Amino acid sequence: MIDIKNFANDIRRSCLNMVHNANASHIGSALSIADIIAVLYKDVLNVEPKNPDMLTRDRFILSKGHACVAVYSALAIKGFFPKIELNTFAENKSKMMSHISHKVSGVEFSTGSLGHGLPFAVGKALAAKKMESNWRTFALLSDGELGEGSNWEALMFAAHNKLDNLVVIIDYNKLQSLTSVKDTLGIEPLTDKVKAFGWSVRQVDGHNHNQLKNLLGSTPWESEKPSFLIANTIKGKGVSFMENKVEWHYKSPNTDQLKLALKELKD
Amino acid sequence: MRNTFIEELVSFARKDPHIALVVGDLGYSVVEPFADEFPDRFINAGVAEQNMASLSAGMASEGYHVFTYSIANFPTFRCAEQIRNDIAYHDYPVTTVSVGGGLAYGALGYSHHAVQDYALMRSFPNMLIAAPGDPNEVRAVMRYLIDNPGPSYLRLGKVGEATHHDNIPQLSPGQWVQIRKGKSNKAILTTGATLQIGIDYLANKKYENFSLYSLPIWSMNSKVSQIDIIKKFDEVVTIEDHLLDGGFGSWLLESCISASDVIGKIRPIALDPVVCGTVGVQKILNQIGGIALGKS
Numbered sequence: 001m002i003d004i005k006n007f008a009n010d011i012r013r014s015c016l017n018m019v020h021n022a023n024a025s026h027i028g029s030a031l032s033i034a035d036i037i038a039v040l041y042k043d044v045l046n047v048e049p050k051n052p053d054m055l056t057r058d059r060f061i062l063s064k065g066h067a068c069v070a071v072y073s074a075l076a077i078k079g080f081f082p083k084i085e086l087n088t089f090a091e092n093k094s095k096m097m098s099h100i101s102h103k104v105s106g107v108e109f110s111t112g113s114l115g116h117g118l119p120f121a122v123g124k125a126l127a128a129k130k131m132e133s134n135w136r137t138f139a140l141l142s143d144g145e146l147g148e149g150s151n152w153e154a155l156m157f158a159a160h161n162k163l164d165n166l167v168v169i170i171d172y173n174k175l176q177s178l179t180s181v182k183d184t185l186g187i188e189p190l191t192d193k194v195k196a197f198g199w200s201v202r203q204v205d206g207h208n209h210n211q212l213k214n215l216l217g218s219t220p221w222e223s224e225k226p227s228f229l230i231a232n233t234i235k236g237k238g239v240s241f242m243e244n245k246v247e248w249h250y251k252s253p254n255t256d257q258l259k260l261a262l263k264e265l266k267d
Numbered sequence: 268m269r270n271t272f273i274e275e276l277v278s279f280a281r282k283d284p285h286i287a288l289v290v291g292d293l294g295y296s297v298v299e300p301f302a303d304e305f306p307d308r309f310i311n312a313g314v315a316e317q318n319m320a321s322l323s324a325g326m327a328s329e330g331y332h333v334f335t336y337s338i339a340n341f342p343t344f345r346c347a348e349q350i351r352n353d354i355a356y357h358d359y360p361v362t363t364v365s366v367g368g369g370l371a372y373g374a375l376g377y378s379h380h381a382v383q384d385y386a387l388m389r390s391f392p393n394m395l396i397a398a399p400g401d402p403n404e405v406r407a408v409m410r411y412l413i414d415n416p417g418p419s420y421l422r423l424g425k426v427g428e429a430t431h432h433d434n435i436p437q438l439s440p441g442q443w444v445q446i447r448k449g450k451s452n453k454a455i456l457t458t459g460a461t462l463q464i465g466i467d468y469l470a471n472k473k474y475e476n477f478s479l480y481s482l483p484i485w486s487m488n489s490k491v492s493q494i495d496i497i498k499k500f501d502e503v504v505t506i507e508d509h510l511l512d513g514g515f516g517s518w519l520l521e522s523c524i525s526a527s528d529v530i531g532k533i534r535p536i537a538l539d540p541v542v543c544g545t546v547g548v549q550k551i552l553n554q555i556g557g558i559a560l561g562k563s
Contacts, residue, residue, distance in 0.1 A: 102357060108328070109328070112352075113348055113352055116321055119317065119318045119322050119353075122321070123322035123323060123324060123328070124326070126310070126325070126326060127329035127330070128329070130287075130307060130308070131329070153315035154318045154322070156313070157312060157318055
């Protein structure tokens with residue numbers, strides 16, 4: 001299996017190429033989660049590329065569906081479908097939409113409108129409990145997405161129903177669509193808030209593969225409590241001129257910028 | 268109707284361990300038979316309809332047929348995008364059940380008047396509308412929904428609706444069920460609890476020779492079958508406890524949009540928007556809204 005650093009690097013390179021070719025947005029969001037996605041698909045999720053509907057698989061929901069290129073790339077590299085299909089991203093009539101689509105092999109659920117992934121994941125985790133199945137459900141959310149009230153409904157429900165088979169990861173890059181989270185709809189003190197909702201909460205460097213692996217591989221951290229991992233990340237991580245720049249939520253790299261970015265990510 | 272619904276749901280849940288009921292903290296003195304017999308499949312999601320709809324989609328994605336239950340607009344408009352994206356788009360078997368269709372919660376005010384729900388729910392591809400007209404139609408639509416799991420909307424009245432069918436009819440989407448054969452070649456067509464209003468119309472001299480039909484299951488996909496049915500009549504009067512815009516009569520008109528010789532036969536009777544913001548008992552509100560005979 002591919003080395004984790006190379007895996008994350010390949011995901012980033014693939015994201016850049018896909019977004020450039022499609023003149024699409026959200027490259028900053030995708031680069032932000034590349035390490036989390038790499039660790040999930042290499043070391044954490046029990047998934048089988050040749051059997052994507054395996055009943056015992058772990059379920060992964062990307063709630064921040066706009067960052068889908070990171071997941072599409074990871075799935076292709078893992079062998080869920082041929083890498084060449086990535087070239088159809090955002091093309092006319094493509095099943096590979098620019099918000100994550102369940103029509104793509106390995107994708108559980110389509111999102112795009114924020115605030116849907118966690119409540120849906122709650123239903124899956126509840127079903128697993130009812131069926132006495134051991135698989136886990138993971139949901140990856142953005143930080144700005146926590147403005148959606150539906151997430152707080154789901155946080156209450158999951159804790160109330162002791163869904164310790166549910167894991168939420170927050171991509172906490174502190175930037176959202178127009179400006180910082182802090183200047184938009186502040187979410188601090190996030191740890192205290194979510195703890196008060198009855199969850200087990202941890203913080204991690206969202207680009208540290210070992211830390212991510214250790215924490216995501218050891219849930220539940222507390223019995224009968226769902227797990228909430230605040231992954232401190234950098235929007236645009238890995239490409240110096242994109243890092244921490246809000247404009248890369250929307251901008252698409254031109255040919256020169258793509259070359260520059262890929263050069264930075266060479267090995 | 269709501270008690271018949273629960274009776275049917277309990278009956279099916281005994282046979283199928285994947286039937287679940289998720290309520291939005293409503294259903295007092297209705298849902299207890301299910302909750303008592305199947306506590307593991309009864310979930311009170313609390314006053315949180317967005318989560319209720321999405322978690323039901325999540326359960327449905329793992330093999331459950333989930334019935335969400337609340338009243339009036341709470342399980343529909345409050346979580347419209349969850350139904351659109353998470354349930355209907357993914358084609359998951361979640362039946363959204365709303366009690367108190369139309370003006371059944373008459374004195375409770377505009378928040379509790381479900382007079383735009385068809386407009387919302389019928390706009391989703393894959394969504395089936397089930398609006399039974401009497402307790403036997405409730406049993407019939409439940410059988411259809413269980414046998415054909417998918418995204419669906421079950422619109423119920425409240426309590427005390429009269430029974431108009433001697434037996435439980437066999438139903439399919441777009442199928443008109445005859446209640447009374449009239450002497451003329453004109454018909455009244457109702458959906459949902461307005462069946463009783465249709466029966467009242469037959470006692471009026473203007474409509475005494477009309478036939479009466481109920482159409483309990485309909486959808487975007489069943490429009491195609493309507494032209495051939497309407498062709499057989501000289502006039503079809505639809506009655507609904509819903510606004511005209513986006514409603515049942517409008518659905519029938521849209522069904523016939525390609526048939527200029529047929530579309531003019533349809534005369535929809537729907538609620539006047541004057542009822543929006545008016546309170547009173549259901550019968551009076553239906554008169555004020557112009558769908559029930561009698562003085563308002």
